[in-house]
Amino acid sequence: MPRKRNSSKQEAKRTRKKKEIDIDDLLNEYLEEIIKELSLENLNLSHDEYIEILKEPFASAVGDVSTKPKVKTIINRFTNRLDDLLDLVSIRILELREKLDEKQLEFVIFHLKNGIKMYAPFLYSEAIKVGRNDLIDYLRNSWSKYGIRTPVKCPKCGFEAIMPDLICKICGYTVSEKYVKEQLKVIDNLYELKRTDPEKFSEIIKSRHIYIVNNLIITEAEIRQSREQIFYEIDLTESDIKSVLKG
Ligand SMILES: [Zn+2]
Numbered sequence: 001m002p003r004k005r006n007s008s009k010q011e012a013k014r015t016r017k018k019k020e021i022d023i024d025d026l027l028n029e030y031l032e033e034i035i036k037e038l039s040l041e042n043l044n045l046s047h048d049e050y051i052e053i054l055k056e057p058f059a060s061a062v063g064d065v066s067t068k069p070k071v072k073t074i075i076n077r078f079t080n081r082l083d084d085l086l087d088l089v090s091i092r093i094l095e096l097r098e099k100l101d102e103k104q105l106e107f108v109i110f111h112l113k114n115g116i117k118m119y120a121p122f123l124y125s126e127a128i129k130v131g132r133n134d135l136i137d138y139l140r141n142s143w144s145k146y147g148i149r150t151p152v153k154c155p156k157c158g159f160e161a162i163m164p165d166l167i168c169k170i171c172g173y174t175v176s177e178k179y180v181k182e183q184l185k186v187i188d189n190l191y192e193l194k195r196t197d198p199e200k201f202s203e204i205i206k207s208r209h210i211y212i213v214n215n216l217i218i219t220e221a222e223i224r225q226s227r228e229q230i231f232y233e234i235d236l237t238e239s240d241i242k243s244v245l246k247g
Contacts, residue, residue, distance in 0.1 A: 027051060027058045030071045034058075037075045038085075042103050043093070053092035057085050086111035094119050102130055109135045109142070116146045124157065124170050143170070150230055151215050152183045164232050180232055181240070186210070189217050190244040205245070208236045 031050060035041050045053070061077040062069055078085050090112040093104060100108065105126050112119060120143050127135040136157075143149065143159050148169060152162035157171040162183075167174050181187070194201045203219055204210055211223040213231045223231060 023059050023062060024051075024055070026062065026068065027055060030058075030074060033071050034075060034078070038078060038082075040089070043107055044101065044103060045093075049096060052096060053089050056092075057088055083111075083113070087113040087115070091115040091119075094122075100126060102132070105130070105132075106135060109139050112142065113146045116142055117148055120147055120159075120161075121170050121172075124159075148230070151212075152180055152232070155179070164230060177234060181234060184212050184215060184232065186212070186217070186234060186236075187240060187243055189215075190240075193217055194244065204236075205241060208241065210234050210236065 028051070031047070031054070034054065035050060040050070043050075057078070058074070061074050086107075090108040091114065093100070093108055094112075094115060097104070105123070108119075109123055109127065112123070116139075120139060123139055124136065127133075127139065140157075140159050143161065147159075147161070148163075149160045150162055150169075151160070152175070153160050154162050154168040154171060154173055155175065156173040157168060159168065159170040161169040162175055162180065163169050166177065166180060190201070190204070193204070200219060204217070207220065209220065211218050211220065211231045211233055213223070213226060213228045218226065218231075
């Protein structure tokens with residue numbers, strides 16, 4: 001029986017499907033060499049897991065081609081943007097696995113950038129479990145570079161991660177408002193304000209309420225106009241007021 005002609009819609013679907021299969025086959029064929037060249041063998045993942053973490057960057061490295069690219073070409077494309085690739089691979093590993101072994105933990109902490117906001121608390125607790133202070137130090141630096149860095153450092157874990165609700169984003173420790181005031185040098189800054197902007201200073205003394213954005217004291221009216229996401233809201237106590245008025 002003669003085959004029926006496909007409609008153009010079906011044909012488009014068929015072509016797309018065919019191309020996907022080609023990319024999967026190609027990844028299967030090149031997988032071992034890619035793992036070796038990018039030094040990913042220590043990750044100790046299963047074949048399927050390697051496929052899973054690499055298929056998306058592999059497809060974009062192959063791009064829209066009609067002829068089969070050489071494995072060297074793909075690897076060159078990967079190594080040209082190695083940081084981005086390893087960041088993405090780290091995110092995929094974290095999505096894929098509930099538990100990481102120590103080598104995987106090490107890899108992810110060393111390479112994670114974009115995912116750090118989401119995964120730093122988990123990675124911190126995993127590194128604590130295996131007693132790897134070196135990894136915690138590394139993670140602390142990455143947090144300050146790529147995470148949600150705040151001006152108040154946590155006294156427990158040392159990450160710059162005390163949020164405006166006074167809770168550490170990384171270890172969950174809660175600090176007092178007094179601690180935040182000390183860390184942000186609120187009294188010193190109020191002294192400074194008294195000298196440089198007496199009008200704003202007296203407004204603040206009257207309201208007894210301040211907001212701090214990037215170490216700057218601002219008023220309620222100013223915070224309403226600001227687009228800042230992270231600000232601390234602080235009440236000034238009787239003794240705070242006394243000590244700034246005295247000086
Ligand atoms: Zn903490």
